[in-house]
Amino acid sequence: MDPPAGPSLGGFDFDLLVIGGGSGGLAVAKEAAGLRRKVLILDLAAPSTRGTQRELGGSTFNKDTIRKFLQQASLLGKAIQDSNKYGWRFIDDVSHGWSDLVEAVQGKVKARSLELKRELKSCGVFYLEARGEIVAPHTVEVNKKQSLTAETLVIATGDRPYHLGIPGDKEHCLSRWMNCSVMLFDDLLSLLHPPGRTLVVGGSAEGLECAGFLCGLGYPVTVMLQPDLLEGLDQKMAQKIENHMLVAGVDFICNCSLTKVTEEDHLWQQQRRILGGIGLERVGVQFNQDTGRILVNEKDQTSVDYIYAIGSVQHGRPSTTGLSVHAGTLLACRLYGGENTLCDYTNVPAVVLTPLEYAACGLSEEKANLMFGKDNIEVYHNYYWPLEWTLPARNKNSCYVKVISMSPQDRVVGLHIMGPNAGDVLQGFATAMKCGLTKRQLDATVGISPSSAQVSILFLSLFHKNVWILNQKSVPSVFDTY
Numbered sequence: 511m512d513p514p515a516g517p518s519l520g521g522f523d524f525d526l527l528v529i530g531g532g533s534g535g536l537a538v539a540k541e542a543a544g545l546r547r548k549v550l551i552l553d554l555a556a557p558s559t560r561g562t563q564r565e566l567g568g569s570t571f572n573k574d575t576i577r578k579f580l581q582q583a584s585l586l587g588k589a590i591q592d593s594n595k596y597g598w599r600f601i602d603d604v605s606h607g608w609s610d611l612v613e614a615v616q617g618k619v620k621a622r623s624l625e626l627k628r629e630l631k632s633c634g635v636f637y638l639e640a641r642g643e644i645v646a647p648h649t650v651e652v653n654k655k656q657s658l659t660a661e662t663l664v665i666a667t668g669d670r671p672y673h674l675g676i677p678g679d680k681e682h683c684l685s686r687w688m689n690c691s692v693m694l695f696d697d698l699l700s701l702l703h704p705p706g707r708t709l710v711v712g713g714s715a716e717g718l719e720c721a722g723f724l725c726g727l728g729y730p731v732t733v734m735l736q737p738d739l740l741e742g743l744d745q746k747m748a749q750k751i752e753n754h755m756l757v758a759g760v761d762f763i764c765n766c767s768l769t770k771v772t773e774e775d776h777l778w779q780q781q782r783r784i785l786g787g788i789g790l791e792r793v794g795v796q797f798n799q800d801t802g803r804i805l806v807n808e809k810d811q812t813s814v815d816y817i818y819a820i821g822s823v824q825h826g827r828p829s830t831t832g833l834s835v836h837a838g839t840l841l842a843c844r845l846y847g848g849e850n851t852l853c854d855y856t857n858v859p860a861v862v863l864t865p866l867e868y869a870a871c872g873l874s875e876e877k878a879n880l881m882f883g884k885d886n887i888e889v890y891h892n893y894y895w896p897l898e899w900t901l902p903a904r905n906k907n908s909c910y911v912k913v914i915s916m917s918p919q920d921r922v923v924g925l926h927i928m929g930p931n932a933g934d935v936l937q938g939f940a941t942a943m944k945c946g947l948t949k950r951q952l953d954a955t956v957g958i959s960p961s962s963a964q965v966s967i968l969f970l971s972l973f974h975k976n977v978w979i980l981n982q983k984s985v986p987s988v989f990d991t992y
Contacts, residue, residue: 584726
């Protein structure tokens with residue numbers, strides 16, 4: 511399919527050319543088209559070595575869809591166990607149909623991809639399922655056949671998987687992925703039969719989500735940490751997630767490395783790789799040598815003034831679907847809408863969709879201590895017991911919340927929740943943190959009863975780090991206190 515004819519407003523073939531169909535790239539393209547600019551997206555994601563096709567939307571967009579579905583599949587199994595206490599009786603034994611789940615999720619992902627393509631067309635964005643490579647300033651070669659020029663380029667390729675480089679990796683490993691790659695779940699759902707015993711190498715959010723999902727369906731799972739659990743997130747919260755997963759039946763091993771993979775096990779391995787293959791080095795775009803990601807300034811601009819980068823390709827920035835969409839929209843508004851609002855990369859909410867969900871916004875306790883000093887930080891924390899857990903008598907000391915404030919301003923700099931629907935609970939508080947939320951204001955907030963938000967966060971004024979009961983068995987729940 512040929513690109514559209516006709517000049518752009520600036521004398522190039524296009525005003526804006528986006529390489530990669532990630533969530534940030536789609537956002538900047540649609541917003542720019544809405545501001546009457548001529549826009550082209552080039553996106554060609556080659557299938558995995560197992561033949562799994564990738565859909566438009568990038569790693570984060572599609573991954574988020576799939577990971578939510580897989581978490582829900584696991585949670586429904588636990589809900590069935592709880593249902594007896596709520597009076598439900600099943601005539602037949604309940605079992606899980608792997609092929610039914612695979613068919614439903616794959617169908618939904620493909621439908622969302624088609625919807626995205628229709629949306630791009632309606633917005634006036636031209637989309638080519640083609641590979642783009644920068645061959646000269648402002649010039650991109652399409653599928654090594656045709657050269658197109660653009661006044662501005664945006665890189666939004668996301669992450670790509672690759673294999674381990676050890677015997678048996680391509681035959682028995684589903685993928686090796688960067689921190690935000692969809693390949694883990696894509697390849698998982700390419701299996702015609704359940705994976706059976708599985709080794710997850712790496713303690714990232716995606717690795718723990720995969721382990722929790724498979725364990726929730728009743729399959730044996732082992733996580734090999736390399737090196738840390740949930741690197742960059744609050745380590746005390748990470749330890750509590752590990753403890754909960756251990757109780758659920760997930761095994762963890764440390765201080766080990768892989769030399770060979772055999773057919774008895776399925777394996778997922780995570781690792782970063784250097785971004786390449788699209789010609790950025792030809793025009794002088796600078797990378798971080800350790801991570802292979804692109805260096806950008808506060809305007810998301812690379813070392814080359816007409817090239818910008820959005821999403822997980824940026825070095826040293828958090829990466830979520832919501833953040834990429836927000837950053838892409840603001841970039842288009844700065845380029846073509848006369849605005850100057852920069853994307854705020856602080857206090858970005860994130861969620862880990864393990865069976866016991868974990869959501870965080872702001873600083874971890876470790877980073878807060880490092881930035882402000884331990885003596886200037888106050889930590890309020892407590893276990894809580896969701897009301898819906900009391901009837902089936904689930905563990906009272908599983909769900910947990912932590913609020914970190916900075917003295918003497920009392921400003922909340924970190925908020926962490928581990929419990930049902932933690933991401934939904936946190937979303938509103940993330941807005942409040944953007945507005946400078948203080949612990950005093952948090953204490954003055956009226957809770958909605960009955961809700962997890964009320965019992966987890968709004969009663970925290972009772973529990974300060976200096977008076978918190980250290981023995982878990984004697985920690986009171988909110989319902990015991992009141």
